Amino acid sequence: MKSSDIVVVGGGVIGCAVAYYAAKRGLQVTLIDQPKRGRATSASAGGLWPLGESIGLGCGVIFYKAQLAKGIVPEGADGPAQLPRSFLDFAMQSNAMFPTLTEELRETGGLDIELERTSLLYLIYDEADEAFARPLWRNCPCGRSLSEWLTPEELARAEPAVTRNVRGALRFNGDDQVNPYRLADAYRAAARALGAELLPYTEVTNVRVEKGRVVAVETAAQRIRCDVVVNAAGAWAPQIARMVGIDLPVQPVRGQIIGTETLPDVLSSCLSTTDCYLAQKRHGEIIIGSTTEEVGFDVGVTRSGIKTLAAGAIRALPFLKQVNVKRVWAGLRPGTPDELPVLGPIESVTGYYNACGHFRTGILNSPLTGLLLAELLSGAPLSFPIEPFLLSRLAPMVPVERLSNHPPQPNRSHAVANGEPS
Numbered sequence: 001m002k003s004s005d006i007v008v009v010g011g012g013v014i015g016c017a018v019a020y021y022a023a024k025r026g027l028q029v030t031l032i033d034q035p036k037r038g039r040a041t042s043a044s045a046g047g048l049w050p051l052g053e054s055i056g057l058g059c060g061v062i063f064y065k066a067q068l069a070k071g072i073v074p075e076g077a078d079g080p081a082q083l084p085r086s087f088l089d090f091a092m093q094s095n096a097m098f099p100t101l102t103e104e105l106r107e108t109g110g111l112d113i114e115l116e117r118t119s120l121l122y123l124i125y126d127e128a129d130e131a132f133a134r135p136l137w138r139n140c141p142c143g144r145s146l147s148e149w150l151t152p153e154e155l156a157r158a159e160p161a162v163t164r165n166v167r168g169a170l171r172f173n174g175d176d177q178v179n180p181y182r183l184a185d186a187y188r189a190a191a192r193a194l195g196a197e198l199l200p201y202t203e204v205t206n207v208r209v210e211k212g213r214v215v216a217v218e219t220a221a222q223r224i225r226c227d228v229v230v231n232a233a234g235a236w237a238p239q240i241a242r243m244v245g246i247d248l249p250v251q252p253v254r255g256q257i258i259g260t261e262t263l264p265d266v267l268s269s270c271l272s273t274t275d276c277y278l279a280q281k282r283h284g285e286i287i288i289g290s291t292t293e294e295v296g297f298d299v300g301v302t303r304s305g306i307k308t309l310a311a312g313a314i315r316a317l318p319f320l321k322q323v324n325v326k327r328v329w330a331g332l333r334p335g336t337p338d339e340l341p342v343l344g345p346i347e348s349v350t351g352y353y354n355a356c357g358h359f360r361t362g363i364l365n366s367p368l369t370g371l372l373l374a375e376l377l378s379g380a381p382l383s384f385p386i387e388p389f390l391l392s393r394l395a396p397m398v399p400v401e402r403l404s405n406h407p408p409q410p411n412r413s414h415a416v417a418n419g420e421p422s
């Protein structure tokens, strides 16, 4: 029987980051991945928006507006959900790792992850947008130094292609972007260069637990003896958790997204609006995202979803009306009830670790997730407190059979009506 100290299940950006940081610490790692349709990393826009996402911009504000339009605003909500300070701090720390990571991955993995210092601009179209954005600016959780209010004239100078039908924009400095596919590839290549073993196109079919300890991981072809398994299986993480008798409240949240034909440089910032977000990647495509839908594992795109995004994009950048769409696609974000990732060990099974539930910020939060998991696995002091992200915050650690009668009580839900694109 083959053996490995650590088996990481799932080769998206999170599993690859964990494999990279663990291998960097000299741990013996095997990364197993069966690429499934809709895996999130292959669908992502690659935004690194710690401030924007924490205060409810990006998908948050698109989703909120869609809910308002349907008259289904969550009780007591007066704007998109804002995430707790622990999340913002985590995201800021993770984001700050990117410059060094870029160099490391270029050296070790031989790939450029195309980190771009862009900033994120929230476009203010009307009174309602302004009423939402003004307090965010005044009480920005990171202080005024990272946010800036642009007048329409300042916005026109900064981004000449943006519509003039705006009241201005709120800029977040430090909210940047990478190429998400390159990032996962680079982590994987670097992990391999540091000695990690990769098993691509391989499904994990079982995790064996004896006397409360992980002892092996099984695939159709083999059993791999191991003391530690890291569950980084994205939207499929509950299937792996069930193998060790744990109920994990992670569920797929579909995001539809559009890529334009390759264009000359027209945007220097990423844009967030109540209709969509837009990011021009280094190779010239403008990425227009994204819906937030709970439709199970359906990875189809819908006419209404794509039309809504396209209309929002043309509203922000009128010249897009003349531009071809090259491709549309959808991916499955691993969502959690409180929108925070699920990280770290559980009480009931020694050797089992979560690294999942990254919802709409897995690209951004991959470096700190990878580092923290590697620190946990090597017994090193942690670079960030893990407590706010433990599974125990969501549900008591009880076996699946018992949980089925007592579903975990979410703090907040990002649920949308089934089948309805935002």
Ligand SMILES: Cc1cc2nc3c(=O)[nH]c(=O)nc-3n(C[C@H](O)[C@H](O)[C@H](O)COP(=O)(O)OP(=O)(O)OC[C@H]3O[C@@H](n4cnc5c(N)ncnc54)[C@H](O)[C@@H]3O)c2cc1C
Residues within 6 Å of the ligand: 009, 010, 011, 012, 013, 014, 015, 032, 033, 034, 035, 036, 037, 038, 039, 040, 041, 042, 043, 044, 045, 046, 047, 048, 202, 203, 204, 205, 232, 233, 234, 235, 236, 237, 254, 255, 256, 257, 289, 290, 330, 331, 332, 333, 334, 355, 356, 357, 358, 359, 360, 361, 362, 363, 364, 365
């Ligand atoms: C449209 C869209 C836009 C997004 N934009 C952004 C953004 O701008 N910025 C940002 O930070 N985040 C963004 N996200 C979120 C981000 O993409 C995810 O949070 C992140 O990719 C999650 O990574 P993961 O590795 O956990 O999951 P995945 O990428 O889904 O990887 C999980 C892997 O595990 C594999 N797997 C599952 N079961 C098994 C098994 N039994 N055996 C072996 N392998 C298995 C899957 O096939 C998959 O390859 C976006 C997501 C979507 C859908």
